[in-house]
Amino acid sequence: RWLRYILNLSRDMKGTITMKGRIHSLESFGTVDGPGVRYVVFFQGCPMRCAYCHNPDTWSTKGGTEMEASYIIEQYERNKGFYANGGGLTVTGGEPLLQIDFLIELFTLAKEKGIHTCIDTSGITYKPDNAAYIEKLDKLMPLTDLVMLDIKHIDPQKHIELTEQPNDGILAFTKYLDAKNVPVWIRHVVVPTLTDDDKYLFELGYFIGQLGNLKALDVLPYHDMAKPKYEKLGMDYKLKHIPAMEKSAIVDKKAVILEGIKKRRAEMQNA
Secondary structure, three states, X not given: OOOOXXXXXXXXXXOXXXXXXXXEEEEEEEOOOOOOOEEEEEEOOOXXXXXXXXXXXXXXXXXXXXXXXXXXXXXXXXXXXXXXXXXXXXXXXXXXXXXXXXXXXXXXXXXXXXXOEEEEEOOOOOOOOOHHHHHHHHHHHHHOOEEEEEOOOOOHHHHHHXXXXXXXXXXXXXXXXXXXXXXXXXXXXXXXXXXXXXXXXXXXXXXXXOOOOEEEXXXXXXXXXXXXXXXXXXXXXXXXXXXXXXXXXXXXXXXXXXXXXXXXXXXXXXO
């Protein structure tokens, strides 16, 4: 059901059909959303229910503000001087790939302006047997300069416990991006007692070690700064008893993932 992307069509004065997307918010100066300074578009709607999600207000597909792609590009152009040195446009959420038709239109306009495009996604919408959706992805990928892919957990059952969604489609999407040679940054949040087990961190590294399109690995420490937002929204924060991850421990955790990558690549080289 949630694979039905969120679209609204309206007619202008000339009767032309104009596509609109549901957008949660816009940020004009993003510094952690891809290379350089980014104009960040937060899409509304997400099927994931990550226990540590910072933006639970983006979950509903009925919220947000309807916007045209041309409006977003106009806002970008107003501040394009900020993004000139290696920056660009990043779509995040929520889950931007829920609104894939609108995203294709947005990125088409962006590429006409020479704008670097990035998708920050969980990959949850990917279904290998959905031919119509794959066709749309095939159209979107040539318009996409970078995908920042969040892999929440490599273990199928623990992924469900953490996000209420399976990870088989996400892992398949990872291989799809590799086949399409779309540059990928992998992101992984280390949460004490949930995603910090060295066994699974090594397995994550071993899995992504097969990727020829892997350009970066971001291993991020869990923090609990979302607590006040959940309280304000009257929502239960599932991880309220878990302390923030010590930043000093991240170096060791990333090293475990890197060992997995090295092992996989060594095996591939010797095969």
